[in-house]
Amino acid sequence: MTQTGIPFVFMRGGTSRGPYFNSKDLPQDRETLAEVLLSVIGSGHAINIDGIGGGVAVSTKVAMLSPSDDDWADVDYFFAQVSVEDRLVDFKPTCGNILSGVGPAAVEMGLVTPCDNETEVKIRAVNTGARVLARVQTPQGALRYDGDTAIAGVPGTAAPIALSFMGVVGSSTGAFLPTGNLRDTFEGIEVTCMDVAMPMVIARAADFGLTGYETVQELDDTREFFARMEAVRRQAGAAMGMGDVSQSVTPKFGLLAPARDGGTIATRYFMPWTTHPSMAVTGSQCLATCALTPGTVADGLLERPTTSPANVVLEHASGTIEVLVDFEMNNHFTLNSAGLMRTARKLADGLIYVPSAVWKGH
Structure with a gap:
Protein backbone atom coordinates (compact mmCIF):
# COMPACT_ATOMS: atom_id res chain seq x y z
CA MET A 1 0.00 0.00 0.00
CA ILE A 161 -26.76 24.01 18.41
CA ALA A 162 -26.76 25.80 21.76
CA LEU A 163 -23.32 26.12 23.37
CA SER A 164 -22.67 27.06 27.01
CA PHE A 165 -19.01 27.77 27.81
CA MET A 166 -17.70 27.39 31.37
CA GLY A 167 -14.24 27.66 32.85
CA VAL A 168 -12.94 29.82 30.01
CA VAL A 169 -11.19 32.51 32.09
CA GLY A 170 -7.42 32.21 31.86
CA SER A 171 -7.80 29.36 29.37
CA SER A 172 -4.25 29.67 28.04
CA THR A 173 -2.36 31.98 30.41
CA GLY A 174 -4.05 31.22 33.72
CA ALA A 175 -5.23 34.79 34.22
CA PHE A 176 -8.17 36.96 33.19
CA LEU A 177 -5.74 39.85 32.62
CA PRO A 178 -2.42 38.14 31.80
CA THR A 179 -0.36 41.32 32.18
CA GLY A 180 -2.14 42.26 35.39
CA ASN A 181 -3.42 45.47 33.80
CA LEU A 182 -6.70 46.57 32.27
CA ARG A 183 -4.65 48.51 29.70
CA ASP A 184 -1.10 48.35 28.39
CA THR A 185 0.72 50.30 25.70
CA PHE A 186 2.93 48.69 23.06
CA GLU A 187 4.39 50.52 20.07
CA GLY A 188 2.35 53.56 21.08
CA ILE A 189 -0.95 51.62 20.84
CA GLU A 190 -3.12 51.21 23.93
CA VAL A 191 -4.49 47.66 24.28
CA THR A 192 -6.29 45.36 26.66
CA CYS A 193 -4.69 41.92 26.99
CA MET A 194 -7.40 39.47 28.05
CA ASP A 195 -7.71 35.69 28.24
CA VAL A 196 -11.31 34.49 28.02
CA ALA A 197 -11.74 31.37 25.84
CA MET A 198 -8.95 32.77 23.64
CA PRO A 199 -6.00 34.95 24.68
CA MET A 200 -6.41 38.23 22.83
CA VAL A 201 -4.85 41.62 22.32
CA ILE A 202 -7.65 44.16 21.83
CA ALA A 203 -7.29 47.72 20.58
CA ARG A 204 -9.44 50.58 19.31
CA ALA A 205 -9.63 50.72 15.52
CA ALA A 206 -9.23 54.50 15.60
CA ASP A 207 -5.80 54.17 17.22
CA PHE A 208 -4.61 52.50 14.01
CA GLY A 209 -6.23 55.17 11.86
CA LEU A 210 -9.10 52.81 10.95
CA THR A 211 -12.86 53.16 11.28
CA GLY A 212 -13.48 49.60 12.44
CA TYR A 213 -16.06 49.14 9.69
CA GLU A 214 -13.63 48.17 6.91
CA THR A 215 -14.36 45.07 4.84
CA VAL A 216 -12.20 41.98 5.08
CA GLN A 217 -10.59 42.79 1.74
CA GLU A 218 -9.92 46.41 2.70
CA LEU A 219 -8.17 45.28 5.87
CA ASP A 220 -6.21 42.48 4.19
CA ASP A 221 -4.99 44.96 1.58
CA THR A 222 -3.67 47.31 4.28
CA ARG A 223 -0.33 45.63 4.90
CA GLU A 224 1.03 48.61 6.85
CA PHE A 225 -1.69 48.01 9.44
CA PHE A 226 -0.80 44.30 9.66
CA ALA A 227 2.86 45.12 10.17
CA ARG A 228 2.00 47.51 13.04
CA MET A 229 -0.50 45.06 14.51
CA GLU A 230 1.99 42.18 14.43
CA ALA A 231 4.63 44.27 16.22
CA VAL A 232 2.08 45.08 18.96
CA ARG A 233 0.90 41.45 19.14
CA ARG A 234 4.40 40.05 19.59
CA GLN A 235 5.26 42.48 22.38
CA ALA A 236 1.92 41.87 24.05
CA GLY A 237 2.34 38.10 23.75
CA ALA A 238 5.65 38.29 25.61
CA ALA A 239 4.09 40.53 28.28
CA MET A 240 1.25 37.99 28.65
CA GLY A 241 3.78 35.29 29.51
CA MET A 242 3.36 33.49 26.18
CA GLY A 243 6.97 33.88 25.07
CA ASP A 244 7.88 34.34 21.41
CA VAL A 245 4.53 34.23 19.57
CA SER A 246 5.91 34.96 16.09
CA GLN A 247 5.17 31.37 14.98
CA SER A 248 1.92 30.99 16.94
CA VAL A 249 -1.60 32.05 16.01
CA THR A 250 -2.16 33.14 19.60
CA PRO A 251 -2.72 35.63 21.03
CA LYS A 252 -5.33 36.67 18.49
CA PHE A 253 -5.95 40.34 17.75
CA GLY A 254 -9.19 42.29 17.81
CA LEU A 255 -10.35 45.82 17.02
CA LEU A 256 -13.25 47.72 18.56
CA ALA A 257 -15.33 50.67 17.36
CA PRO A 258 -18.75 52.13 18.24
CA ALA A 259 -21.65 50.08 16.86
CA ARG A 260 -23.34 51.51 13.79
CA ASP A 261 -25.93 48.85 12.88
CA GLY A 262 -27.87 48.47 16.12
CA GLY A 263 -25.44 46.13 17.90
CA THR A 264 -23.59 46.61 21.17
CA ILE A 265 -20.15 47.27 19.67
CA ALA A 266 -18.41 46.91 16.30
CA THR A 267 -15.54 44.42 16.05
CA ARG A 268 -12.98 42.99 13.68
CA TYR A 269 -11.08 39.78 14.44
CA PHE A 270 -7.73 38.59 13.07
CA MET A 271 -6.36 35.05 12.80
CA PRO A 272 -3.88 36.82 13.24
CA TRP A 273 -2.17 37.31 9.86
CA THR A 274 -5.42 37.67 7.91
CA THR A 275 -8.82 39.11 8.75
CA HIS A 276 -11.46 36.65 9.92
CA PRO A 277 -14.36 36.66 7.42
CA SER A 278 -16.84 36.75 10.30
CA MET A 279 -16.13 36.07 13.98
CA ALA A 280 -14.59 33.27 16.03
CA VAL A 281 -16.76 31.78 18.77
CA THR A 282 -13.86 31.91 21.24
CA GLY A 283 -12.92 35.41 20.15
CA SER A 284 -16.51 36.59 20.51
CA GLN A 285 -16.49 35.60 24.19
CA CYS A 286 -13.28 37.51 24.83
CA LEU A 287 -14.44 40.59 22.92
CA ALA A 288 -17.85 40.58 24.62
CA THR A 289 -16.18 40.29 28.02
CA CYS A 290 -13.81 43.14 27.16
CA ALA A 291 -16.80 45.27 26.15
CA LEU A 292 -18.51 44.60 29.52
CA THR A 293 -15.43 45.19 31.69
CA PRO A 294 -14.96 48.76 32.98
CA GLY A 295 -11.51 50.23 32.46
CA THR A 296 -10.66 48.39 29.24
CA VAL A 297 -10.08 49.95 25.81
CA ALA A 298 -13.84 49.52 25.23
CA ASP A 299 -14.56 52.46 27.56
CA GLY A 300 -16.44 55.18 25.69
CA LEU A 301 -17.29 52.98 22.71
CA LEU A 302 -20.60 51.61 24.01
CA GLU A 303 -23.39 52.01 26.50
CA ARG A 304 -22.28 49.23 28.80
CA PRO A 305 -24.97 46.79 30.06
CA THR A 306 -25.00 46.58 33.85
CA THR A 307 -27.44 43.72 34.51
CA SER A 308 -26.66 40.03 34.12
CA PRO A 309 -27.07 38.08 31.95
CA ALA A 310 -26.31 40.58 29.20
CA ASN A 311 -26.89 39.89 25.52
CA VAL A 312 -23.87 41.40 23.79
CA VAL A 313 -24.33 41.83 20.04
CA LEU A 314 -20.99 42.05 18.24
CA GLU A 315 -21.08 43.59 14.77
CA HIS A 316 -18.47 41.92 12.54
CA ALA A 317 -17.45 41.81 8.90
CA SER A 318 -20.28 39.47 7.86
CA GLY A 319 -23.09 40.55 10.18
CA THR A 320 -23.55 40.01 13.91
CA ILE A 321 -23.03 37.38 16.58
CA GLU A 322 -24.80 37.38 19.94
CA VAL A 323 -23.08 36.32 23.16
CA LEU A 324 -25.18 35.82 26.29
CA VAL A 325 -22.82 36.69 29.15
CA ASP A 326 -23.55 35.70 32.75
CA PHE A 327 -21.41 37.86 35.03
CA GLU A 328 -21.11 39.50 38.43
CA MET A 329 -20.00 43.05 39.13
CA ASN A 330 -18.88 43.66 42.70
CA ASN A 331 -15.48 45.27 43.13
CA HIS A 332 -14.50 43.89 39.74
CA PHE A 333 -15.96 42.05 36.76
CA THR A 334 -16.35 38.27 37.17
CA LEU A 335 -17.41 36.05 34.25
CA ASN A 336 -19.55 33.01 35.08
CA SER A 337 -20.38 31.66 31.62
CA ALA A 338 -21.01 32.62 28.00
CA GLY A 339 -23.60 31.15 25.67
CA LEU A 340 -23.91 31.18 21.89
CA MET A 341 -26.13 29.67 19.24
CA ARG A 342 -24.40 28.05 16.27
CA THR A 343 -25.12 25.50 13.53
Whole structure:
Protein backbone atom coordinates (compact mmCIF):
# COMPACT_ATOMS: atom_id res chain seq x y z
CA MET A 1 0.00 0.00 0.00
CA THR A 2 1.34 3.42 -0.94
CA GLN A 3 -1.32 5.27 1.06
CA THR A 4 -2.92 5.00 4.49
CA GLY A 5 -6.68 5.49 4.82
CA ILE A 6 -7.97 7.21 7.97
CA PRO A 7 -11.69 7.33 8.90
CA PHE A 8 -13.05 10.87 9.17
CA VAL A 9 -16.19 12.99 9.16
CA PHE A 10 -15.96 16.25 7.20
CA MET A 11 -18.10 18.96 8.76
CA ARG A 12 -18.90 22.61 8.74
CA GLY A 13 -18.88 23.82 12.32
CA GLY A 14 -20.18 27.38 12.67
CA THR A 15 -18.25 29.51 10.16
CA SER A 16 -15.34 27.07 9.87
CA ARG A 17 -14.95 23.61 8.38
CA GLY A 18 -12.56 20.70 8.52
CA PRO A 19 -12.07 16.98 9.19
CA TYR A 20 -13.18 15.45 12.50
CA PHE A 21 -11.27 12.34 13.57
CA ASN A 22 -11.56 9.75 16.29
CA SER A 23 -8.20 10.12 18.07
CA LYS A 24 -7.73 6.33 18.18
CA ASP A 25 -7.42 6.35 14.38
CA LEU A 26 -4.48 8.79 14.44
CA PRO A 27 -0.81 8.51 15.48
CA GLN A 28 -0.31 9.21 19.15
CA ASP A 29 3.10 10.90 19.02
CA ARG A 30 2.78 14.62 18.33
CA GLU A 31 5.48 14.86 15.65
CA THR A 32 3.92 12.16 13.43
CA LEU A 33 0.45 13.53 14.11
CA ALA A 34 1.53 16.95 12.86
CA GLU A 35 2.89 15.42 9.64
CA VAL A 36 -0.36 13.54 9.09
CA LEU A 37 -2.45 16.68 9.57
CA LEU A 38 -0.20 18.67 7.20
CA SER A 39 -0.78 15.99 4.58
CA VAL A 40 -4.54 15.82 5.23
CA ILE A 41 -4.93 19.59 4.78
CA GLY A 42 -2.38 19.93 1.97
CA SER A 43 -0.45 22.62 3.82
CA GLY A 44 2.38 24.20 1.87
CA HIS A 45 0.32 25.30 -1.12
CA ALA A 46 -1.83 28.43 -1.46
CA ILE A 47 -5.00 26.49 -2.26
CA ASN A 48 -4.06 23.24 -0.50
CA ILE A 49 -4.34 21.45 -3.82
CA ASP A 50 -2.94 18.16 -2.45
CA GLY A 51 -5.29 18.00 0.54
CA ILE A 52 -8.78 18.94 1.71
CA GLY A 53 -7.95 22.38 3.12
CA GLY A 54 -9.67 25.35 1.54
CA GLY A 55 -6.77 27.78 1.21
CA VAL A 56 -7.91 30.01 4.10
CA ALA A 57 -7.43 29.63 7.83
CA VAL A 58 -11.13 28.94 8.57
CA SER A 59 -10.93 25.80 6.40
CA THR A 60 -7.58 24.38 7.56
CA LYS A 61 -8.76 23.30 11.01
CA VAL A 62 -8.87 19.82 12.52
CA ALA A 63 -10.89 18.30 15.37
CA MET A 64 -9.83 15.11 17.16
CA LEU A 65 -12.36 13.45 19.48
CA SER A 66 -12.10 10.72 22.09
CA PRO A 67 -14.04 9.43 25.11
CA SER A 68 -13.23 11.65 28.08
CA ASP A 69 -11.71 10.49 31.35
CA ASP A 70 -13.00 13.68 32.96
CA ASP A 71 -15.74 13.00 35.52
CA TRP A 72 -17.90 15.75 33.99
CA ALA A 73 -17.33 15.37 30.25
CA ASP A 74 -18.53 12.85 27.67
CA VAL A 75 -16.03 13.75 24.97
CA ASP A 76 -12.54 15.23 24.77
CA TYR A 77 -12.04 17.68 21.90
CA PHE A 78 -8.46 18.29 20.79
CA PHE A 79 -7.99 21.02 18.18
CA ALA A 80 -5.24 21.79 15.68
CA GLN A 81 -4.84 24.85 13.49
CA VAL A 82 -2.92 23.96 10.34
CA SER A 83 -1.38 26.78 8.36
CA VAL A 84 -2.28 27.22 4.71
CA GLU A 85 1.21 27.62 3.27
CA ASP A 86 3.82 27.52 6.04
CA ARG A 87 3.52 23.84 6.99
CA LEU A 88 2.93 24.66 10.62
CA VAL A 89 0.56 22.97 13.05
CA ASP A 90 -0.44 24.92 16.16
CA PHE A 91 -1.85 22.79 18.99
CA LYS A 92 -2.07 25.68 21.47
CA PRO A 93 -5.41 27.36 20.64
CA THR A 94 -8.92 25.99 20.49
CA CYS A 95 -11.70 26.86 18.04
CA GLY A 96 -15.29 27.48 19.09
CA ASN A 97 -16.68 27.30 15.58
CA ILE A 98 -15.19 23.85 14.96
CA LEU A 99 -16.41 22.97 18.46
CA SER A 100 -19.95 23.63 17.16
CA GLY A 101 -19.63 20.41 15.18
CA VAL A 102 -18.22 18.30 18.02
CA GLY A 103 -21.64 17.31 19.39
CA PRO A 104 -23.03 15.95 16.11
CA ALA A 105 -19.63 14.50 15.13
CA ALA A 106 -19.49 12.60 18.44
CA VAL A 107 -22.91 11.12 17.67
CA GLU A 108 -21.83 10.30 14.10
CA MET A 109 -18.76 8.47 15.45
CA GLY A 110 -20.71 6.53 18.06
CA LEU A 111 -18.96 8.27 20.96
CA VAL A 112 -22.29 9.59 22.28
CA THR A 113 -25.68 7.83 22.17
CA PRO A 114 -28.41 10.22 21.03
CA CYS A 115 -31.50 10.84 23.15
CA ASP A 116 -35.00 11.51 21.93
CA ASN A 117 -35.64 15.13 20.90
CA GLU A 118 -32.40 16.73 22.21
CA THR A 119 -29.01 15.35 23.21
CA GLU A 120 -26.71 17.12 25.66
CA VAL A 121 -23.04 16.52 24.89
CA LYS A 122 -20.56 17.54 27.58
CA ILE A 123 -17.27 18.51 25.96
CA ARG A 124 -13.84 19.10 27.47
CA ALA A 125 -11.70 21.33 25.26
CA VAL A 126 -8.32 19.64 25.78
CA ASN A 127 -6.26 22.59 24.50
CA THR A 128 -7.62 25.00 27.11
CA GLY A 129 -9.42 22.91 29.74
CA ALA A 130 -12.73 24.68 29.11
CA ARG A 131 -15.98 22.83 29.65
CA VAL A 132 -18.71 23.25 27.07
CA LEU A 133 -22.26 21.93 27.10
CA ALA A 134 -23.65 21.45 23.56
CA ARG A 135 -27.35 20.82 22.99
CA VAL A 136 -27.88 19.00 19.69
CA GLN A 137 -31.20 18.34 17.96
CA THR A 138 -31.92 14.57 17.79
CA PRO A 139 -35.64 14.03 17.15
CA GLN A 140 -36.56 10.34 17.61
CA GLY A 141 -32.92 9.65 18.36
CA ALA A 142 -31.64 10.76 14.93
CA LEU A 143 -29.36 13.70 14.21
CA ARG A 144 -31.13 16.64 12.60
CA TYR A 145 -29.13 19.05 10.48
CA ASP A 146 -31.93 21.03 8.80
CA GLY A 147 -33.64 23.85 10.65
CA ASP A 148 -34.51 27.54 10.77
CA THR A 149 -31.43 28.97 12.52
CA ALA A 150 -29.26 31.37 10.52
CA ILE A 151 -25.79 32.53 11.51
CA ALA A 152 -23.86 35.34 9.83
CA GLY A 153 -21.21 34.05 7.46
CA VAL A 154 -23.08 30.87 6.47
CA PRO A 155 -25.72 30.74 3.71
CA GLY A 156 -29.16 29.36 4.47
CA THR A 157 -30.41 27.93 7.75
CA ALA A 158 -29.81 24.79 9.81
CA ALA A 159 -30.68 23.13 13.12
CA PRO A 160 -29.61 25.15 16.17
CA ILE A 161 -26.76 24.01 18.41
CA ALA A 162 -26.76 25.80 21.76
CA LEU A 163 -23.32 26.12 23.37
CA SER A 164 -22.67 27.06 27.01
CA PHE A 165 -19.01 27.77 27.81
CA MET A 166 -17.70 27.39 31.37
CA GLY A 167 -14.24 27.66 32.85
CA VAL A 168 -12.94 29.82 30.01
CA VAL A 169 -11.19 32.51 32.09
CA GLY A 170 -7.42 32.21 31.86
CA SER A 171 -7.80 29.36 29.37
CA SER A 172 -4.25 29.67 28.04
CA THR A 173 -2.36 31.98 30.41
CA GLY A 174 -4.05 31.22 33.72
CA ALA A 175 -5.23 34.79 34.22
CA PHE A 176 -8.17 36.96 33.19
CA LEU A 177 -5.74 39.85 32.62
CA PRO A 178 -2.42 38.14 31.80
CA THR A 179 -0.36 41.32 32.18
CA GLY A 180 -2.14 42.26 35.39
CA ASN A 181 -3.42 45.47 33.80
CA LEU A 182 -6.70 46.57 32.27
CA ARG A 183 -4.65 48.51 29.70
CA ASP A 184 -1.10 48.35 28.39
CA THR A 185 0.72 50.30 25.70
CA PHE A 186 2.93 48.69 23.06
CA GLU A 187 4.39 50.52 20.07
CA GLY A 188 2.35 53.56 21.08
CA ILE A 189 -0.95 51.62 20.84
CA GLU A 190 -3.12 51.21 23.93
CA VAL A 191 -4.49 47.66 24.28
CA THR A 192 -6.29 45.36 26.66
CA CYS A 193 -4.69 41.92 26.99
CA MET A 194 -7.40 39.47 28.05
CA ASP A 195 -7.71 35.69 28.24
CA VAL A 196 -11.31 34.49 28.02
CA ALA A 197 -11.74 31.37 25.84
CA MET A 198 -8.95 32.77 23.64
CA PRO A 199 -6.00 34.95 24.68
CA MET A 200 -6.41 38.23 22.83
CA VAL A 201 -4.85 41.62 22.32
CA ILE A 202 -7.65 44.16 21.83
CA ALA A 203 -7.29 47.72 20.58
CA ARG A 204 -9.44 50.58 19.31
CA ALA A 205 -9.63 50.72 15.52
CA ALA A 206 -9.23 54.50 15.60
CA ASP A 207 -5.80 54.17 17.22
CA PHE A 208 -4.61 52.50 14.01
CA GLY A 209 -6.23 55.17 11.86
CA LEU A 210 -9.10 52.81 10.95
CA THR A 211 -12.86 53.16 11.28
CA GLY A 212 -13.48 49.60 12.44
CA TYR A 213 -16.06 49.14 9.69
CA GLU A 214 -13.63 48.17 6.91
CA THR A 215 -14.36 45.07 4.84
CA VAL A 216 -12.20 41.98 5.08
CA GLN A 217 -10.59 42.79 1.74
CA GLU A 218 -9.92 46.41 2.70
CA LEU A 219 -8.17 45.28 5.87
CA ASP A 220 -6.21 42.48 4.19
CA ASP A 221 -4.99 44.96 1.58
CA THR A 222 -3.67 47.31 4.28
CA ARG A 223 -0.33 45.63 4.90
CA GLU A 224 1.03 48.61 6.85
CA PHE A 225 -1.69 48.01 9.44
CA PHE A 226 -0.80 44.30 9.66
CA ALA A 227 2.86 45.12 10.17
CA ARG A 228 2.00 47.51 13.04
CA MET A 229 -0.50 45.06 14.51
CA GLU A 230 1.99 42.18 14.43
CA ALA A 231 4.63 44.27 16.22
CA VAL A 232 2.08 45.08 18.96
CA ARG A 233 0.90 41.45 19.14
CA ARG A 234 4.40 40.05 19.59
CA GLN A 235 5.26 42.48 22.38
CA ALA A 236 1.92 41.87 24.05
CA GLY A 237 2.34 38.10 23.75
CA ALA A 238 5.65 38.29 25.61
CA ALA A 239 4.09 40.53 28.28
CA MET A 240 1.25 37.99 28.65
CA GLY A 241 3.78 35.29 29.51
CA MET A 242 3.36 33.49 26.18
CA GLY A 243 6.97 33.88 25.07
CA ASP A 244 7.88 34.34 21.41
CA VAL A 245 4.53 34.23 19.57
CA SER A 246 5.91 34.96 16.09
CA GLN A 247 5.17 31.37 14.98
CA SER A 248 1.92 30.99 16.94
CA VAL A 249 -1.60 32.05 16.01
CA THR A 250 -2.16 33.14 19.60
CA PRO A 251 -2.72 35.63 21.03
CA LYS A 252 -5.33 36.67 18.49
CA PHE A 253 -5.95 40.34 17.75
CA GLY A 254 -9.19 42.29 17.81
CA LEU A 255 -10.35 45.82 17.02
CA LEU A 256 -13.25 47.72 18.56
CA ALA A 257 -15.33 50.67 17.36
CA PRO A 258 -18.75 52.13 18.24
CA ALA A 259 -21.65 50.08 16.86
CA ARG A 260 -23.34 51.51 13.79
CA ASP A 261 -25.93 48.85 12.88
CA GLY A 262 -27.87 48.47 16.12
CA GLY A 263 -25.44 46.13 17.90
CA THR A 264 -23.59 46.61 21.17
CA ILE A 265 -20.15 47.27 19.67
CA ALA A 266 -18.41 46.91 16.30
CA THR A 267 -15.54 44.42 16.05
CA ARG A 268 -12.98 42.99 13.68
CA TYR A 269 -11.08 39.78 14.44
CA PHE A 270 -7.73 38.59 13.07
CA MET A 271 -6.36 35.05 12.80
CA PRO A 272 -3.88 36.82 13.24
CA TRP A 273 -2.17 37.31 9.86
CA THR A 274 -5.42 37.67 7.91
CA THR A 275 -8.82 39.11 8.75
CA HIS A 276 -11.46 36.65 9.92
CA PRO A 277 -14.36 36.66 7.42
CA SER A 278 -16.84 36.75 10.30
CA MET A 279 -16.13 36.07 13.98
CA ALA A 280 -14.59 33.27 16.03
CA VAL A 281 -16.76 31.78 18.77
CA THR A 282 -13.86 31.91 21.24
CA GLY A 283 -12.92 35.41 20.15
CA SER A 284 -16.51 36.59 20.51
CA GLN A 285 -16.49 35.60 24.19
CA CYS A 286 -13.28 37.51 24.83
CA LEU A 287 -14.44 40.59 22.92
CA ALA A 288 -17.85 40.58 24.62
CA THR A 289 -16.18 40.29 28.02
CA CYS A 290 -13.81 43.14 27.16
CA ALA A 291 -16.80 45.27 26.15
CA LEU A 292 -18.51 44.60 29.52
CA THR A 293 -15.43 45.19 31.69
CA PRO A 294 -14.96 48.76 32.98
CA GLY A 295 -11.51 50.23 32.46
CA THR A 296 -10.66 48.39 29.24
CA VAL A 297 -10.08 49.95 25.81
CA ALA A 298 -13.84 49.52 25.23
CA ASP A 299 -14.56 52.46 27.56
CA GLY A 300 -16.44 55.18 25.69
CA LEU A 301 -17.29 52.98 22.71
CA LEU A 302 -20.60 51.61 24.01
CA GLU A 303 -23.39 52.01 26.50
CA ARG A 304 -22.28 49.23 28.80
CA PRO A 305 -24.97 46.79 30.06
CA THR A 306 -25.00 46.58 33.85
CA THR A 307 -27.44 43.72 34.51
CA SER A 308 -26.66 40.03 34.12
CA PRO A 309 -27.07 38.08 31.95
CA ALA A 310 -26.31 40.58 29.20
CA ASN A 311 -26.89 39.89 25.52
CA VAL A 312 -23.87 41.40 23.79
CA VAL A 313 -24.33 41.83 20.04
CA LEU A 314 -20.99 42.05 18.24
CA GLU A 315 -21.08 43.59 14.77
CA HIS A 316 -18.47 41.92 12.54
CA ALA A 317 -17.45 41.81 8.90
CA SER A 318 -20.28 39.47 7.86
CA GLY A 319 -23.09 40.55 10.18
CA THR A 320 -23.55 40.01 13.91
CA ILE A 321 -23.03 37.38 16.58
CA GLU A 322 -24.80 37.38 19.94
CA VAL A 323 -23.08 36.32 23.16
CA LEU A 324 -25.18 35.82 26.29
CA VAL A 325 -22.82 36.69 29.15
CA ASP A 326 -23.55 35.70 32.75
CA PHE A 327 -21.41 37.86 35.03
CA GLU A 328 -21.11 39.50 38.43
CA MET A 329 -20.00 43.05 39.13
CA ASN A 330 -18.88 43.66 42.70
CA ASN A 331 -15.48 45.27 43.13
CA HIS A 332 -14.50 43.89 39.74
CA PHE A 333 -15.96 42.05 36.76
CA THR A 334 -16.35 38.27 37.17
CA LEU A 335 -17.41 36.05 34.25
CA ASN A 336 -19.55 33.01 35.08
CA SER A 337 -20.38 31.66 31.62
CA ALA A 338 -21.01 32.62 28.00
CA GLY A 339 -23.60 31.15 25.67
CA LEU A 340 -23.91 31.18 21.89
CA MET A 341 -26.13 29.67 19.24
CA ARG A 342 -24.40 28.05 16.27
CA THR A 343 -25.12 25.50 13.53
CA ALA A 344 -23.19 22.65 11.90
CA ARG A 345 -23.62 20.31 8.96
CA LYS A 346 -22.07 17.00 7.96
CA LEU A 347 -20.53 17.39 4.50
CA ALA A 348 -18.90 14.00 3.91
CA ASP A 349 -17.46 10.95 5.61
CA GLY A 350 -15.29 7.97 4.72
CA LEU A 351 -11.51 7.64 4.47
CA ILE A 352 -8.96 10.41 3.96
CA TYR A 353 -5.67 9.20 2.50
CA VAL A 354 -2.12 10.21 3.40
CA PRO A 355 1.08 8.80 1.83
CA SER A 356 2.39 5.75 3.65
CA ALA A 357 5.73 7.55 3.77
CA VAL A 358 4.04 10.01 6.15
CA TRP A 359 2.37 7.34 8.28
CA LYS A 360 1.91 3.61 7.77
CA GLY A 361 -1.02 3.40 10.17
CA HIS A 362 -1.38 1.44 13.39
